[in-house]
Amino acid sequence: MSPTATEPVPPREPAPSDSPPASRHSGRPLPGPTFLRVLNSEAIKFRSLLSTLILLASTAAVMVGFGALSAWGTGQFAGAAARDPQAAARITAQGGDLAVSVPTSGIAFAQLILGSLGVLLMSSEFTTGMARSTFTAVPRRLPAFAAKLVVVMATSFVVTAVSTWVAGLVAVPILDSYGLKLDPGSSQSVKLLLVNSAYVAAVAAIGLALGTLLRNSAGGIMSLVGIFFVAPIAFQLIPGDFFKEARKYLPGNTVDSLAAAEHVPDTLEAWQAAVVLGAWVLIPLLLAAVLLKRRDV
Amino acid sequence: MIEANGLTKVYGAKTAVAGASFTVRAGQVTGFLGPNGAGKSTTMRMIMGLDRPTSGSVTVNGLPYVRHKAPLREVGALLDAKAVHTSRSAYNHLLAMAATHGIPRSRVHEVIEMTGLEAVARKKAGGFSLGMGQRLGIAAALLGDPRTLILDEPVNGLDPEGVVWVRNLVRYLAGQGRTVFLSSHLMSEMAQTADHLIVIGRGRVIADAPMQDIITGRGQERTKVRTDEPVRLTQLLAGRGASVAHRESDLLEVSGLDPRAIAGTALENQIMVYELTPLVASLEEAYMELTKDDVEYHSLPAAEAAK
Numbered sequence: 132m133s134p135t136a137t138e139p140v141p142p143r144e145p146a147p148s149d150s151p152p153a154s155r156h157s158g159r160p161l162p163g164p165t166f167l168r169v170l171n172s173e174a175i176k177f178r179s180l181l182s183t184l185i186l187l188a189s190t191a192a193v194m195v196g197f198g199a200l201s202a203w204g205t206g207q208f209a210g211a212a213a214r215d216p217q218a219a220a221r222i223t224a225q226g227g228d229l230a231v232s233v234p235t236s237g238i239a240f241a242q243l244i245l246g247s248l249g250v251l252l253m254s255s256e257f258t259t260g261m262a263r264s265t266f267t268a269v270p271r272r273l274p275a276f277a278a279k280l281v282v283v284m285a286t287s288f289v290v291t292a293v294s295t296w297v298a299g300l301v302a303v304p305i306l307d308s309y310g311l312k313l314d315p316g317s318s319q320s321v322k323l324l325l326v327n328s329a330y331v332a333a334v335a336a337i338g339l340a341l342g343t344l345l346r347n348s349a350g351g352i353m354s355l356v357g358i359f360f361v362a363p364i365a366f367q368l369i370p371g372d373f374f375k376e377a378r379k380y381l382p383g384n385t386v387d388s389l390a391a392a393e394h395v396p397d398t399l400e401a402w403q404a405a406v407v408l409g410a411w412v413l414i415p416l417l418l419a420a421v422l423l424k425r426r427d428v
Numbered sequence: 429m430i431e432a433n434g435l436t437k438v439y440g441a442k443t444a445v446a447g448a449s450f451t452v453r454a455g456q457v458t459g460f461l462g463p464n465g466a467g468k469s470t471t472m473r474m475i476m477g478l479d480r481p482t483s484g485s486v487t488v489n490g491l492p493y494v495r496h497k498a499p500l501r502e503v504g505a506l507l508d509a510k511a512v513h514t515s516r517s518a519y520n521h522l523l524a525m526a527a528t529h530g531i532p533r534s535r536v537h538e539v540i541e542m543t544g545l546e547a548v549a550r551k552k553a554g555g556f557s558l559g560m561g562q563r564l565g566i567a568a569a570l571l572g573d574p575r576t577l578i579l580d581e582p583v584n585g586l587d588p589e590g591v592v593w594v595r596n597l598v599r600y601l602a603g604q605g606r607t608v609f610l611s612s613h614l615m616s617e618m619a620q621t622a623d624h625l626i627v628i629g630r631g632r633v634i635a636d637a638p639m640q641d642i643i644t645g646r647g648q649e650r651t652k653v654r655t656d657e658p659v660r661l662t663q664l665l666a667g668r669g670a671s672v673a674h675r676e677s678d679l680l681e682v683s684g685l686d687p688r689a690i691a692g693t694a695l696e697n698q699i700m701v702y703e704l705t706p707l708v709a710s711l712e713e714a715y716m717e718l719t720k721d722d723v724e725y726h727s728l729p730a731a732e733a734a735k
Binding site: 180263 | 476479494499505512516517524
């Protein structure tokens with residue numbers, strides 16, 4: 132215990148006002164939690180945790196690392212294809228552009244990391260007890276939830292976009308050495324960057340909803356892994372047309388449809404994929420908002 | 429000012445708070461006393477809008493807490509020393525809390541200084557001792573310079589200096605006209621800090637009265653009397669309706685008559701009395717008797733006196 136802590140209070144009490152407490156508020160325009168203030172508070176909370184920063188840095192590292200690996204692998208594959216007419220024909224059928232998707236190769240891992248960040252952002256409030264402070268300061272609760280949503284979605288979008296861009300810059304010289312061209316400024320490159328970043332932001336939102344619903348870090352992350360990693364594989368393994376069809380409607384399968392240069396047969400149209408992903412985001416978020424408002428903290 | 433009206437909270441089969449009605453007034457320290465599990469924390473969480481009452485209502489400064497435009501400036505609460513993210517520093521915790529209400533950074537430094545947290549403010553709150561956690565919780569409660577303070581077991585885990593510090597702090601804040609509502613299961617602490625006492629047991633308010641009334645208002649005021657003629661005095665006092673216990677050869681313990689009446693009786697009968705000591709019941713005794721068991725809740729004098 133610090134030696135300064137035990138002095139009697141009145142001498143070291145500069146703050147409580149001399150004016151009577153009842154009249155203190157008069158003339159002060161907006162003393163309470165406006166949305167911008169709550170957003171600022173959530174931003175402070177977000178960046179003052181080491182774990183958050185580690186997850187963001189890991190995302191960038193994974194995106195850039197996989198971009199580089201993928202550039203190397205694509206170069207090898209293209210080299211082999213050049214000697215194999217059939218493979219060359221397949222590549223041409225796909226628009227001839229293997230290189231364009233290289234910068235976003237790490238997206239499956241980015242979505243898992245940033246989705247988990249979404250889960251943790253709310254579940255840790257409940258596991259540590261912070262929720263009692265948060266919802267005492269913002270007793271209406273939903274502004275704090277919305278602020279967290281804005282913070283985690285914006286950060287996820289920006290981190291994914293920037294690391295995709297950097298991954299592209301790293302990939303260009305590697306692809307170049309195999310005679311492949313990647314133009315990070317081409318319209319399809321930019322589309323891929325934007326769609327994938329928005330997709331990861333959506334996954335982070337789903338994570339936040341899961342964390343709010345389950346209030347448990349392990350449970351939330353496992354649910355996320357279940358939806359994005361286990362279900363697609365399970366649906367593929369289970370025989371029958373129903374699961375084959377249902378698999379299209381899993382959120383993890385929407386990103387390819389959204390980013391495709393042209394519609395690929397037997398997949399969702401881009402607008403359908405947008406609706407499906409939107410539903411995967413909005414329904415859990417609404418459910419989470421309703422329950423957050425209703426349940427005891 | 430806190431006003432609870434028929435406040436009830438039921439968790440499944442367990443009734444944590446059963447129709448509690450009470451008023452906590454400004455300008456004094458109101459103690460909220462009860463054994464562990466009596467419903468103190470649940471009541472305080474309902475006041476702060478964290479738990480929804482099953483029935484009944486509670487307002488702070490005239491409005492439900494949730495409806496205040498600037499809640500932290502109305503009410504500061506220490507509900508739980510662990511209401512902090514364990515990996516965040518105390519400073520950042522307070523900064524984030526302050527940001528919700530546009531409270532300036534300078535105020536964050538002020539409350540850190542007031543609570544003696546300067547040395548540890550940049551350290552992770554998860555590594556704090558219970559006492560440091562309490563100080564951080566009190567710092568958070570003071571951030572908005574609120575009119576009303578709600579402190580759940582604030583001295584829990586504090587060292588003796590810390591206990592004295594909290595006692596001085598709450599008395600000082602109440603002296604400024606603020607409402608201070610303080611829970612504890614430590615009777616001795618309450619006796620030294622609170623002006624008014626609300627006693628809760630098994631979710632019910634069993635006494636709500638000024639501290640002095642709770643201590644003395646149980647009817648049984650006793651007096652120690654030392655005399656040369658205990659037997660004769662016993663007969664005379666018994667004749668006037670007192671009940672007398674013969675403690676030692678020259679020592680009586682009299683209840684049912686006040687010291688003045690005892691002295692008068694002795695004087696009239698020429699009996700020498702060389703000690704006459706009013707025995708003040710301790711809060712502890714009063715409390716033990718109040719919370720002895722369920723059956724007595726409705727029949728206690730203090731509970732009636734409080735109505």
